[in-house]
Amino acid sequence: MTSDVVPADGDARRLLDDARGLARRVRVAQRVTWLPLLALGVVMFGAILVYRFTDPIVSDCRPDPLGGQVCRAWFLSAQIYWWVGLVLAYVVIAAGYLRVARDRGLGTRVRPYVVTGIALVVASALVGFAWQLLDYPYFPDTPPPLVTFLIRLVDASGATGLALLVLAWLERHVALAVFALGYLVVALVPINFGWGENWGSNWGMGPQLVINGGLLLLGSAGFALAQRWRRPR
Template identity: 55%
Template sequence: MTADSVPAGDDPRRLLADSRRLAHRVRLAQRVTWFPLLVLAAVTFVAIPVQRWAPRAVSNCQPIAGGTRCTFWLVGAFVYWVLALVLAYALIAGCYLRVAQSRGLSSRVAPYVITGIALAVVLTAGGLVFHYLLTPPYPGVLVGVWRLVEPSGAIGVALLVLSWLERHLALLLFTVVYLVVVLVPITFGWGSHWGSRWGFAPSLVISGGLLMLGGLGFLLTQRRGRQR
């Protein structure tokens, strides 16, 4: 060991442990995990009537046995998702800043803004590529990619980024479950014969419901933690 003296109170192990503990406390004080989940759940639920009634572009209609097969693009819903998610992330960034300030801290807002912008870019690019460059039915790999770049999947990817930014293990685990549900669509059979107007609803109800339950779970956990 060195001949240099180190004050007992400044023991390296203790200093490092204190430093980590304080950094962790700051992260906990800055977290409002329930808020983005509830906002994204609301965005998902509102998407249901939007997708049902918003204008859609119909093209490539071809006669087939027993009717006509057309390709349609939910233009209105597409615009809704991009705008809604950008607004949602602006709201989330604002909330994080406000909560942190109320606790005597500031917060890094840039990651949330960047995530929101990246989400909008991915959604726009994905939607345009799948609409203009590819023709259904898509091969298996592309179906997986499509599910990742469609709104529910993109929300999962964004949550994955947030869990990393916040170093939040519970959010990471929740996001993995969410992505599994989104990538392996579960409908319990309902909605399969509802046609193009309502057929998408079950998956949105399930992904929105999961986000809402997650948000409420994190809210309760956070409240209990503060009461202790």
């Protein structure tokens, strides 16, 4: 057997570098970055159909000074879809990570990511209920920008970006962190190309969901290709 005992001071740096290099190789081998992006992108596109084929619960309609009317709208079916869809996505992601890691001869830790994801879903649900209990504060006016920002941060689109940031931290994955930040900017800053303005209220969420979901699916394809190229043949 090779004893390979090394002198203390001189080789300490080399031993540390070796250990860091090995830890990094394990983290790279554990990555299945395309999977969460694909699962969350699919959930995002599924939401378009739910918004299209279900109707919000509308109440307290008032005339809008700019014409037409402004109402309170609660998208109950969509809300339930998001909770169920996101929890299922996290289950699929966790199972996928465990399976791929096992096939590569490794274990992996998915619990912090899944717990964060589910905590964000619960936070999102609590904010939704609180909004109902507080009887739609600011109605019929638009909430202040900071409140709007915070609501967007914990809604399904924002929570997806936060969960991806946690995954990037767990994997020490700089490229995913950059992607998640880019995604959050797109999800939190309302983008309006003028699409869907005359499509009716059931398509109102469509453009933003197409942009968010499209970005996730493109990211998934990009990370899958990058992983394929980097893997030794």
